[in-house]
Amino acid sequence: MVFRKLPGVSASGMGLRLSQKFVFLLFLSGLVTLCFGALFFLPDSVRLKRIFLSKTESQPVTVGSENDVREHLKKGAKDPEHLRGITSAKGETSTKLKALSRKPSVTNEAKTDKKDAGGEALEDMTLSRSKTESASKDEKVTSSSNQGANTDTSFDYNKFKKCLLKPPLGIEHGKPSDPQTLQRREKVKEMMKFAWDNYKSFAWGKNELRPLTRNGHIGNMFGGLRGASIVDSLDTLYIMGLMDEYNDAKEWVETSLDLNSNGEASLFEVNIRYVGGLLSAYYLTGEEMFKRKVMVLGEKLLPAFNTPTGIPRGVINLGSGTSWSWGWASAGSSILAEFGTLHLEFVHLSELSNNDIYTEKVMNIRKLLNKIEKPHGLYPNFLSPVSGNWVQHHVSIGGLGDSFYEYLIKSYLMSDKTDEEAKTMYYSALEAIEANLVQKSPGGLTYMAEWRGGILDHKMGHLACFSGGMVVIGADDGAPEKRQHYLDLAAEITHTCHESYSRSATKLGPEAFRFDGGAEATATRLSDRYYILRPEVIESYMYMWRLTHDPKYREWGWEAVEALEQHCRVEAGFSGIRDVYAQTVSHDNMQQSFFLSETLKYLYLLFSDDDLLPLEDWVFNTEAHPLPVVRKSCLQGEGGTHDKTTSE
Numbered sequence: 001m002v003f004r005k006l007p008g009v010s011a012s013g014m015g016l017r018l019s020q021k022f023v024f025l026l027f028l029s030g031l032v033t034l035c036f037g038a039l040f041f042l043p044d045s046v047r048l049k050r051i052f053l054s055k056t057e058s059q060p061v062t063v064g065s066e067n068d069v070r071e072h073l074k075k076g077a078k079d080p081e082h083l084r085g086i087t088s089a090k091g092e093t094s095t096k097l098k099a100l101s102r103k104p105s106v107t108n109e110a111k112t113d114k115k116d117a118g119g120e121a122l123e124d125m126t127l128s129r130s131k132t133e134s135a136s137k138d139e140k141v142t143s144s145s146n147q148g149a150n151t152d153t154s155f156d157y158n159k160f161k162k163c164l165l166k167p168p169l170g171i172e173h174g175k176p177s178d179p180q181t182l183q184r185r186e187k188v189k190e191m192m193k194f195a196w197d198n199y200k201s202f203a204w205g206k207n208e209l210r211p212l213t214r215n216g217h218i219g220n221m222f223g224g225l226r227g228a229s230i231v232d233s234l235d236t237l238y239i240m241g242l243m244d245e246y247n248d249a250k251e252w253v254e255t256s257l258d259l260n261s262n263g264e265a266s267l268f269e270v271n272i273r274y275v276g277g278l279l280s281a282y283y284l285t286g287e288e289m290f291k292r293k294v295m296v297l298g299e300k301l302l303p304a305f306n307t308p309t310g311i312p313r314g315v316i317n318l319g320s321g322t323s324w325s326w327g328w329a330s331a332g333s334s335i336l337a338e339f340g341t342l343h344l345e346f347v348h349l350s351e352l353s354n355n356d357i358y359t360e361k362v363m364n365i366r367k368l369l370n371k372i373e374k375p376h377g378l379y380p381n382f383l384s385p386v387s388g389n390w391v392q393h394h395v396s397i398g399g400l401g402d403s404f405y406e407y408l409i410k411s412y413l414m415s416d417k418t419d420e421e422a423k424t425m426y427y428s429a430l431e432a433i434e435a436n437l438v439q440k441s442p443g444g445l446t447y448m449a450e451w452r453g454g455i456l457d458h459k460m461g462h463l464a465c466f467s468g469g470m471v472v473i474g475a476d477d478g479a480p481e482k483r484q485h486y487l488d489l490a491a492e493i494t495h496t497c498h499e500s501y502s503r504s505a506t507k508l509g510p511e512a513f514r515f516d517g518g519a520e521a522t523a524t525r526l527s528d529r530y531y532i533l534r535p536e537v538i539e540s541y542m543y544m545w546r547l548t549h550d551p552k553y554r555e556w557g558w559e560a561v562e563a564l565e566q567h568c569r570v571e572a573g574f575s576g577i578r579d580v581y582a583q584t585v586s587h588d589n590m591q592q593s594f595f596l597s598e599t600l601k602y603l604y605l606l607f608s609d610d611d612l613l614p615l616e617d618w619v620f621n622t623e624a625h626p627l628p629v630v631r632k633s634c635l636q637g638e639g640g641t642h643d644k645t646t647s648e
């Protein structure tokens with residue numbers, strides 16, 4: 001539009017007539033309104049939108065991506081398919097959570113949305129404050145969102161011990177009688193000591209060890225909490241009888257684990273590693289300090305559930321209690337494997353505190369998942385915590401979905417087989433998985449494909465290899481006529497996962513392997529070739545060994561030990577590798593904390609007798625922290641089901 005000054009006509013300083021100026025201003029304000037309104041329709045990943053609308057509340061956001069947080073952060077720029085705008089791997093360059101996500105103010109959202117959704121948000125906020133004094137100044141709950149969960153810490157540990165069927169550490173700490181197995185077990189113990197000693201020397205108090213550069217890594221998954229490797233190692237050190245190391249770890253937790261952090265944490269990661277690690281340490285040792293710590297931490301996680309549906313968001317600020325969804329998660333959604341992997345720990349938080357709030361939180365998730373319509377009986381990976389609806393139809397037994405299924409069967413087992421709802425949900429989910437995802441390759445390998453709105457992606461992630469173990473621990477409790485079928489399925493999946501290891505040059509398995517374009521259990525993409533000391537394949541060997549005693553599982557476990565020693569052991573610890581198919585490996589400079597809590601623990605159990613943490617009494621959380629079966633009637637009654645034929 002061109003404005004010209006007309007002779008003899010009064011005009012403004014800009015040379016416009018009043019009416020022209022008015023029309024121009026009208027046009028301008030219309031344009032501004034239009035642009036601002038358009039912001040609401042932009043995907044949440046658009047930076048402009050985050051700048052202008054960063055504090056907006058209940059509007060679902062739209063950010064496309066797949067795979068779980070761990071996977072996103074790990075894959076980082078390596079794999080564009082998995083990533084929109086996230087640049088680092090867990091254990092590699094740090095990623096700023098703020099850049100990934102938006103932060104709705106939970107408090108306001110809870111207030112505004114409760115009526116519509118019938119959620120529990122407001123109830124949470126009106127709970128009385130904690131009656132329990134914190135154990136130390138470190139443990140003072142400073143969060144404004146303190147919801148008064150710590151009500152009663154008078155859990156009777158002695159009674160709990162009497163309700164176990166067997167001594168946790170067996171007759172002789174599970175020492176195998178066969179000399180070769182014993183020697184192998186000793187080797188695993190030496191690996192643990194080596195990994196621990198190096199962590200202690202170079203990264204003490206940090207979250208993980210960087211073994212090449214000999215320093216510590218903090219990362220951004222734990223909201224400012226430190227010592228992830230220490231908390232993750234407590235039970236492994238204890239069951240291996242590494243008592244000096246265990247005592248160092250315990251002392252650090254007591255004196256230096258500061259729970260008053262104010263950072264942004266993954267609810268899932270803090271739960272499985274810190275809550276799980278502290279719970280196990282308490283149940284195994286009876287040290288009250290672990291219980292006090294875990295109660296304080298558990299309470300700090302509660303505000304994440306203050307959403308219209310009660311489905312927690314993925315990220316929580318441990319100080320303020322503010323929570324929000326991962327920036328990469330589709331449409332502000334929560335992730336199935338994250339909100340579906342809280343049940344075991346939260347039930348135990350209720351047990352220890354005598355406060356049902358934790359159980360209520362996870363039962364509410366269960367209720368919603370049970371009720372919601374499922375495409376072909378399958379559970380998609382993304383769910384809106386605002387509407388309670390699925391956001392995308394991507395189903396996977398690997399990243400994003402995995403431990404949700406694991407926690408269904410384990411909830412049943414941990415309830416002393418009383419949680420019928422979990423049982424029904426697990427076996428129906430497994431039926432749907434078998435009907436839609438389980439495939440046989442041309443070469444005869446059974447695998448679990450991924451499902452995208454009805455279309456199969458013939459890929460199996462390393463993470464999905466836990467499912468051999470999951471299927472075998474549930475084999476006995478399904479329909480009797482299916483028992484053998486489940487045993488066979490578990491064996492076939494474990495065999496496929498072993499193939500993914502044995503077909504590589506290093507005899508370690510890639511992050512993901514495919515069954516298309518001529519591939520059979522091998523990675524076809526460069527970005528899928530790495531191995532980060534993951535436990536899932538070894539986890540399945542351990543369960544398969546316990547439930548079948550087929551010696552091949554111990555042999556396969558030993559192959560993994562040799563490969564780890566040859567390719568992952570470096571001068572100052574263990575490191576992941578970038579390409580399992582390369583003859584000469586390149587290390588990623590990260591000793592993951594789950595290597596100490598899971599990989600080495602499962603190997604140690606594989607070479608131990610079955611009475612070390614007997615499966616009748618213990619269920620492992622998804623980070624391999626053992627949690628006891630809850631025998632309600634025994635705990636509430638006289639107690640005492642202890643098998644007297646065995647000794648402590």
Ligand code: DMJ
Pocket residue numbers: 403463534535536594598622623624
């Ligand atoms: C662990 O942190 C847990 O096992 C989790 O469930 C997924 N995988 C990593 C290790 O691979």
